[in-house]
Amino acid sequence: MEWALGLVALSCVIALACILLFLFKEGEGIIGIVGLGDFFFGKSWSPTSEPPSFGILPLIWGSLMVTAGALAFSIPMGLALAIYIAEVAPTKVRDLLKPAVEILAGIPSVVFGFFGMVISGPLLQILFDIPTGLCALNASFLLGLMALPTIVSISEDALSAIPRTFEEASLALGATHWQTIRHVLLPAASSGIICSFILGMGRAIGETMTVLMVAGNAPIFATSYLEPIRTLTATIALEMGETVKGSPHYRALFAIGAVLFLMNLFFNVVAERMREGFKERFR
Amino acid sequence: MKKLLGPLAVLVLAGFALAGERIVLQGSTTVFPIAQRCAEEFRRLHPEVNISVRGGGSGVGIAGLIDGTCDIADASRPMKEKEIEKARRQGFTPKEFVIARDAIAVIVHRTNPLEGMTLEDLKKIYSGQITNWKALGGPHRRIVVVSRDSASGTFETFNKLVLREARLTPRALYQASNKAVLLTVAKSKGAIGYIGLGYLTGEVKALKVEGVYPSRETVLKGTYPLQRPLFMYTRGEPRGVVREFIQFVLSERGQKIVEEVGFIPAK
Numbered sequence: 001m002e003w004a005l006g007l008v009a010l011s012c013v014i015a016l017a018c019i020l021l022f023l024f025k026e027g028e029g030i031i032g033i034v035g036l037g038d039f040f041f042g043k044s045w046s047p048t049s050e051p052p053s054f055g056i057l058p059l060i061w062g063s064l065m066v067t068a069g070a071l072a073f074s075i076p077m078g079l080a081l082a083i084y085i086a087e088v089a090p091t092k093v094r095d096l097l098k099p100a101v102e103i104l105a106g107i108p109s110v111v112f113g114f115f116g117m118v119i120s121g122p123l124l125q126i127l128f129d130i131p132t133g134l135c136a137l138n139a140s141f142l143l144g145l146m147a148l149p150t151i152v153s154i155s156e157d158a159l160s161a162i163p164r165t166f167e168e169a170s171l172a173l174g175a176t177h178w179q180t181i182r183h184v185l186l187p188a189a190s191s192g193i194i195c196s197f198i199l200g201m202g203r204a205i206g207e208t209m210t211v212l213m214v215a216g217n218a219p220i221f222a223t224s225y226l227e228p229i230r231t232l233t234a235t236i237a238l239e240m241g242e243t244v245k246g247s248p249h250y251r252a253l254f255a256i257g258a259v260l261f262l263m264n265l266f267f268n269v270v271a272e273r274m275r276e277g278f279k280e281r282f283r
Numbered sequence: 284m285k286k287l288l289g290p291l292a293v294l295v296l297a298g299f300a301l302a303g304e305r306i307v308l309q310g311s312t313t314v315f316p317i318a319q320r321c322a323e324e325f326r327r328l329h330p331e332v333n334i335s336v337r338g339g340g341s342g343v344g345i346a347g348l349i350d351g352t353c354d355i356a357d358a359s360r361p362m363k364e365k366e367i368e369k370a371r372r373q374g375f376t377p378k379e380f381v382i383a384r385d386a387i388a389v390i391v392h393r394t395n396p397l398e399g400m401t402l403e404d405l406k407k408i409y410s411g412q413i414t415n416w417k418a419l420g421g422p423h424r425r426i427v428v429v430s431r432d433s434a435s436g437t438f439e440t441f442n443k444l445v446l447r448e449a450r451l452t453p454r455a456l457y458q459a460s461n462k463a464v465l466l467t468v469a470k471s472k473g474a475i476g477y478i479g480l481g482y483l484t485g486e487v488k489a490l491k492v493e494g495v496y497p498s499r500e501t502v503l504k505g506t507y508p509l510q511r512p513l514f515m516y517t518r519g520e521p522r523g524v525v526r527e528f529i530q531f532v533l534s535e536r537g538q539k540i541v542e543e544v545g546f547i548p549a550k
Contacts, residue, residue, distance in 0.1 A: 046450065121470060125470070125471060131471060131473040132467070216457075219453055220454055
């Protein structure tokens with residue numbers, strides 16, 4: 001039975017290796033066609049016009065913009081929720097809040113997208129008097145909501161993992177509850193909390209369906225959150241269907257996939273490092 | 284564990300036996316409602332045949348036909364030279380069937396006072412030369428250009444009929460389905476978009492193009508300029524159930540369905 005488990009584990013690694021190999025093999029061709037500089041720093045993404053242009057800078061800009069927007073929304077809110085659940089809330093409220101946040105994580109992204117198109121989009125349109133509610137702000141808001149469960153549950157775990165003695169010592173020295181949270185608990189849990197931010201960021205940058213539906217998908221350099229933007233993920237989802245296998249457009253989309261993979265890998269490695277540091281601390 | 288294997292194998296085998304013949308249709312989201320309804324009716328006549336219908340866009344369907352992952356490709360544009368060549372290399376020449384006609388309706392928000400525009404104006408809007416409704420005699424409001432994604436046959440047909448050589452403005456919003464375009468235009472005051480005639484509802488206002496309102500009559504008469512045939516492609520001359528299915532779609536019954544879901548019969 002044990003060897004069967006090993007086999008299953010191995011097949012998972014092999015699947016990952018195959019996906020990676022495929023991603024890079026199909027994608028690297030575009031560099032030879034348009035050049036590294038024009039691919040990463042080209043300012044125009046217009047793959048179906050004649051002649052086509054494959055600059056992914058506006059797409060990277062779009063991805064970074066919504067991710068930053070999502071974090072600006074989900075970090076303060078997530079941290080506040082985590083502190084409240086871990087330290088302040090009475091048991092009854094905590095038993096209600098924790099599952100509520102977890103349910104938020106279980107809502108399919110297409111439902112968030114639909115909500116954005118039908119409710120928050122038109123609302124933003126009236127609120128800011130903009131021509132369309134499909135914009136970076138709408139996408140940021142929804143992605144922030146989607147990253148919230150990640151941030152709350154990991155931060156809350158980090159706060160709860162701090163030995164009880166820390167809090168007791170602080171209170172015994174005469175510090176108030178709030179002073180204890182602010183000066184003892186938060187610093188002690190900081191690496192876990194930062195790790196939750198990074199994982200939440202990974203969630204926001206990789207999300208596809210919701211941004212596809214609510215961000216408007218115009219591949220421009222937006223200078224304001226009230227303008228539409230296009231992310232890396234949405235580009236792949238929008239255009240993969242039409243590309244002829246092996247064409248430059250097809251290769252460019254795979255290369256975008258590789259770029260996304262590297263970005264997420266980077267965030268995950270950083271988060272993992274921090275988590276290790278966090279474990280070391282209380283040995 | 285071993286006790287379960289026996290019955291499980293029987294079940295799996297029985298599943299294969301019952302499944303009988305299979306038809307897989309894939310492609311254009313415009314053709315999708317026709318394919319879907321026809322498949323439902325066809326299943327009633329031939330309960331032993333297993334039909335699955337998938338969307339994804341014309342390009343996806345044609346790529347599937349070439350790769351052999353589907354038997355019929357639904358398309359809202361004719362196959363490209365490159366695609367036919369690829370099919371030949373796979374050892375077959377795709378067979379084309381015109382199964383319906385469709386008009387692309389140009390839609391705006393219900394409150395838009397404009398009744399119609401010329402193809403030239405439409406081109407100017409979609410290429411980004413006109414960016415405000417004022418230029419066309421409307422209110423002072425920025426135009427929100429909504430386009431389909433480049434994987435859709437509707438996008439390609441619209442580009443060919445309206446934009447011709449011009450580049451689509453980079454400011455255009457891209458939406459991934461007819462329904463999404465409809466919803467976006469219905470919810471944004473300054474928006475303009477285009478959808479298949481079958482998806483037109485009272486939530487938006489359809490514009491006259493070159494003075495002609497999109498309708499069954501104007502498309503059949505050939506006066507409405509934004510129209511196109513819809514296709515199904517098979518791997519060479521169709522045989523067996525695939526042939527029967529195509530015949531069903533082209534039959535009186537099938538063409539009635541085409542009308543019921545909002546398109547215009549092929550003949």
